Amino acid sequence: MFEEIRYKGREGMLAWALHRFTGLGVFFFLLIHILEMSMMGYSPEAYNKALALYHNDFFRLMEFALGMTVLFHALNGTRIVLMDFFDNLMVYHRQMFWVQMLVFAGMALPAAYIMLSPIISK
């Protein structure tokens, strides 16, 4: 297993590994999300208590991380779908990955400013 991880792939392998990690990340978030929503079945108080947990800095940071996880997964998925339908693009797969990362940075930086500045300015 570790030997495979040591394999020196390039952008494509990096994108794939990140796609898997972010996919798992979103999956685990959904588990927590379902748990927290299911509190509604017990009582309004239990639900409010669960939601109150989100109102601290740690969870704000985690929310930002979740946003970035979904963003990467969505952009990478879009890149793959585009290549699937327009196979000429596969010639430029490395360049497409870096364009994708540029778009990612372009969307992540403003999001970071909006979501994290309340923590930093504290």
Add this chain to the structure above:
Amino acid sequence: MNVKFKIKRYNPEVDKEPHYETYEVELEPTDRALDGLNAVKWKIDGTLSYRRSCAHGVCGSDAMRINGKNRLACKVLIKDLKQPILIEPLLGLKVIKDLIVDMEPFFAKYRSVKPFLINNDEPGTRERKQSQAEVDKYEEATKCILCASCTTSCPSFWANGQYLGPAALVAAYRFIFDTRDQATDERLDIADKQMGVWRCRTIFNCVEACPRDINITRAIGKVKKEIMFNKM
């Protein structure tokens, strides 16, 4: 120049586990990694085992992991490699000894896509003519030398050894898009199975590893499209 090699060794008759050995040999910067292996074998340790045949990038015998990625030892120059040069066998295939892996599962997959022309028409006395445009459709895929660099660099193949893998799918592609061939549907059926094209995750490790510069992922993508738009 003095060149250091770190080679993964495994002799099932003696060793319980594979281990690494370091060797130092004198080489020219323009020598190839294969020359280094030969120097080790001929001058230091005759028990070192690896495959090589033509030594000119045509037969595809000496595919191995060099500094972490699949390359042909006869195509990569010493001056382009960081030292110590790490030499390991291909991943995903059983190691028989040192750098020799069991290629049989790989060839079995290759055979399973029927990599030969199927045409039931009378052959006639002349060649079967094709236009340049018809040849261009599949010509790239004919360059494959079955070195297994692509298949053994593929994470989908590492995860599931039953996956047909890039090399077999390139062979399928080569005949699917050949206008002289009449078994397109049969091959599309094989590629459409659970262990066929849909296990490709568009990772491009195969493309990076191919010593013949075949855009394998694109070929697999074209087969996927063919199944989607023309078979269904």
